[in-house]
Amino acid sequence: MTAAATQGISTRGFATNSPEAKFEPFNFVRREVGPNDVLIDIEYCGICHSDIHQAKNEWPDLMPATYPMVPGHEIIGRVSQVGDNVTKFKVGDAAGIGCFVDSCRTCGACTSGIEQYCMNLAAYTYNGTEMDRVTPTYGGYSDKYVIDENYALKVDVDGDLAGVAPLLCAGITTYSPLKRFNVGPGQKVGIVGLGGLGHMGVKLAKAMGADVTVFSTSPGKEADARKLGADNFVISKDAEAMGALRNSFNFILDTVSAAHDLMPYVGLLGYGGAMVVVGVPPEPSMFHQGSLIMGNRILAGSLIGGIHETQEMLDFCAKHNVTADVEVITPDRIEEAYDRTIKSDVRYRFVVDMKHA
């Protein structure tokens, strides 16, 4: 497959052409580096479950799939070219790209630093368009990205960047709600689902000083959960163990990627406790209003984070030595990684090596 274009930067990527299709090489052209742009040579790109939902068109109403699709929004690499006006980066710097690459810059959300909620719709890193609303965006399963410097993140890491890539989505998506609800020492925090987001949630909540319990459907993940820092591990189908924990949590983060009953988790919250859902299952989940009302509890959603907060998260991770636990794969293994992620057999983020692709 090759996308037609007259000039620009030749880019090698991996695309899927339908919900069932396999990934195959896809050569396309990125825009030339403009005065405010940086060119990033991509080293690694994480595989987020959102890539799978979109590649398989599982969110037809929320984010309909457009093909060819080059997914990937956990991008890390090195700057290889800078535009004349660029001040934030120099050639050779490590740089990251998350879930969006531009936004309107003028709406209330953009001017408040929460560009992910841009009222005019941000330009998503893939399966979207640039702000011209015409040019398709292609993601990080590719070897290069051209991005305005204001939407790229600075990464202060000398060593291997593979474990840093997942911070650009899984990291910020878990960091932002933990900060919003002031998670810290003396607080009991639950993380539901030990996948890519969940394992970052455990590491970050621990780094913030909380007491962390993992709720999982996979008994085989207990040892890993404790190694990641969890103080407690509960099989969510164990009614007795769940019952013993009722009304005891300050905060719960639900990262589950498939439809499930929310009530057992809401019931674990203490008076005024909050549960934030970040997982976006294709089907609606079950929920009874009474479980919120009896205890003045809060149920909220959260979408990634803005550029400023993403930078804050990267700096927090650098300071606390937090990176993702990754399994690095070559691009020919993307389908295998998707299949294993769908089966909850991810330990704990697949990262595609684009350096040698």
Ligand code: NAP
């Ligand atoms: P993931 O790595 O596949 O992890 C999801 C975990 O959920 C699994 O490992 C599994 O953990 C649990 N799970 C899966 N199926 C389940 C089921 N039927 N019942 C109960 N638990 C189940 O996925 P991810 O990349 O972390 O993403 C998680 C979700 O967050 C996805 O829906 C993704 O689209 C969404 N997301 C949202 C945002 C946002 O901004 N809000 C950002 C990124 C991703 P156990 O084995 O421990 O049970």
Ligand code: ZN
């Ligand atoms: Zn993601």
Ligand code: ZN
């Ligand atoms: Zn905006």
